[in-house]
Amino acid sequence: MSQTLSQHIPAPLTAAVETALQQTFGTTSVMDISLLTGGLSAAPVFKIIINDKPYVLKLDKTTTFSPNHKLAAAAGIAPPLHFEDTANGISISGFIDSKPVRTVFGPDRLPQELAATIKAIHSVPSHTDSNDLRATIDGIIAGFRQLNMLSGPVFDECFSNYDMIRSKYPWNDAEQVFSHNDLNPSNVLCDGERIWIIDWGTSYLNDRYIDLANAANFFVHTEEQERAFLSTYFDGPADDYKAARFYIMRQVGRIIYSMLMFQLAAQGKPKDYVHNQEMEGITLKELYPQMGAGKISLATYEGQFMYGKALLNEAVHQMRTPRFAAALTAIG
Template sequence: MSLLYSSAIPTESVTAIEAALIKVFNTTDVTSISLLAGGLSGAAVYKIVVGNQPYVLKLNAANNTAASTDNLALAAAAGIAPSLKYEDKPAGIVISDFIDNQPVRATFAPDKLIEKLADAIKAVHAIPFNGEGKDLFETVDALIEQFKNAKLLSGPLFDECFRYYETIKYRYPRTASDKVFSHNDLNPTNILGDGERIWIIDWDVAYLNDRYVDLANAANFFVQTPAQEHVLLNTYFDHVVDDHKMARFYVMRQVCRIIYSLLMFQLAGQQKPAGYTHDQEMEGIDLRAFGSLMALGKLSLAEYEGQLMYGKALFNEAVQQMRTPRFADAMAQFE
C-alpha cells in the first residue's frame, strides 16, 4: 500500500516520508497505517507495518523539530528510548522501533515500578550531553506571565501560589553538579512497558536541567506515599539520601505541579469554545476527583473541560502542599 492512498498521512508529508521509507527499508510498501496519538504535543504519531514488522512514524510540527539537538539519538543509543531507524530533523520525520505497550502500572507492583523508574531516570541523567540548558525559573516566570496576560483565571489562590513560588525561586539551590541531561516531561504517556522493562519516548523537550525535575515529575504521577518517595530516592541516589535532597525533591514536586497546571491552562485557553467564559471556581477540585471522572470517561485531556479541570486540580494540590509544615521545613533547608 502506498502512502499516497492513505488518508491518515497529510498529503504534504507523503514525498518526504516515502523517501525515508526507501532509505530505511528500500520500499514504500506499507501494510497498514494507524494513528497512535496526535494533538497535544503538536506531533502526529503513527504505527506503520513494513515487511510484517511494526514501527513508529512520528511527524513533528514544523516548529518542534528540535533541529539543533540529538536528544532522541542519544536516548536511543543509551538503550532508554526505542531503537532509532531514521531521523530527518528539518523535515520533522522520525522512524523508530515499535513497543507493544503493556501499561506499566498493570505490569509491575508499585514499588517495583518506582525502582524501575528511578533506574531509568538515573540512566537518562548519565548520558553525556554538551547542549545548552535553560534556566528552570526563567521558564516558569514566562509561563506565569503568559497565564496572567491571558486572563483565564484569577483570584487570591493564584496570588498565594505565586508568592510561594517567588520564595522558592530566590532560595532554591542552583547547583552545577545537579545539571544533567533531563527528559523534562516524564508523564505516563511517555513511559512505555514491554512486560519486562520500561522505555521512555518523546524527547522533544529534553535538555540540560536540574536533576530533581525528572524525579519530581515521575513522583507526581507514580508516587503515592512517603514510603514510595524513599524507594524512588534511595534507588536513584544509591541509598545516600539526606534531608537536603529530600527538601529539594519535595519543593521541586510543587514547582512541577505549577508548571503542568499552567501548561494545562494554556491548552484550555486554546480549546475554549467561542464566547465561553471560564469557570473561576477552584474550591473542591482535586486530583482524586479529576482521576475519578477520567476513569469514568467523563473527561478527556484532549478537550477543554478536561484540560481546565486538570489544571485546577494540579494548581490546588501545589498550593495545599505549600501550606504544610513539611514545605516550611523543606524551605528551611535552603537557608
C-alpha cells in the first residue's frame, strides 16, 4: 500500500482496502487522500484520487450496507457505487464536487428541483422491507426521555400534540414508497447542474410525506415555495388532504430531528451533567445565520443542543396555529 494511503487507513483494514482498490481500479496506487467532514456519522469517509479521478472511500464496519444505494445509483439519483465489501465495511463510490445547492438553483427554482428529485426517489421500483414509522418515532422519543436531560411545559405541550398526531395520522395506508428518510443538507449534494442524494443507510419503504417534509424543513421556507414544491411533486396543486398530511409530517420531522440532536448532544457530556433548561427565544430564524457564519457547528455539543431546542420550539409554534388544527381535522 502506498505511504499516502497507509497514513490514513487503520492497520486491520489495510489488506482489505488494497483488495478493494485492486479489484475496482486495477491498482493500489492512490495519488491523494483526504478526510471528508460535514456529516454526523462517526465512520471515516475519504476522498481519494486514483488515475486523476476522485472517488469516495467509506469505512464503516458497524453498518450493514443498504442494497438501496445500488437501486438509487442505478436510477441515477445516487452517485455510482463502484465497490462494496460488506464483510469489512468498505465501499467506493463516485465523488460529487458539491456546490451550495441554494446558490446554484436560487429560492425560486430549488423547490421544484428538490421535488423532482424526491419524486424520482419515490418512483424507484423496490421490494425492500418497510419499518413501522410510528414505532420508530416512539422509540426515538423514548430514547430522549430516558436521558432525563430536558423537561418542562414546552416538552409537555410538544408530546401532547404528538399524541394527537399519533392517534389521528393514517400510518398504515397504501402510501408507502421507496424513501430516503434523511434528506438533510449533508445528504443533498449538487454538482452545479443537478442534485445527487447520498447516504442511503436509513432508506426503506415508507410514507412519502417523510421525505417531502424533511426536505421542506431544510429548504422550503415560504408559502410560495411550498406551493411550487408540492405542485411539482404531485403534478398539480396539492388538495387539502395532501397539504394537511404534508404540514403535519413537517412537525413530526422537526420533533424527530430535535430528539436526535439532543441524543447526540448528550453523548458529549457526562450522565450527571446539568443541561440548561431554558427554551425561551431559541429559534431557527436566529440560529440559521449563526450556523451559516460558522459561529455554531453541529459537530459540537452547543450546536446540537441549541439546534435541538430551536427545532422543538418551531414544531410547538406551528402546532399552536389554526393551520395545525385544520390539518388534524382534514386527516380525520
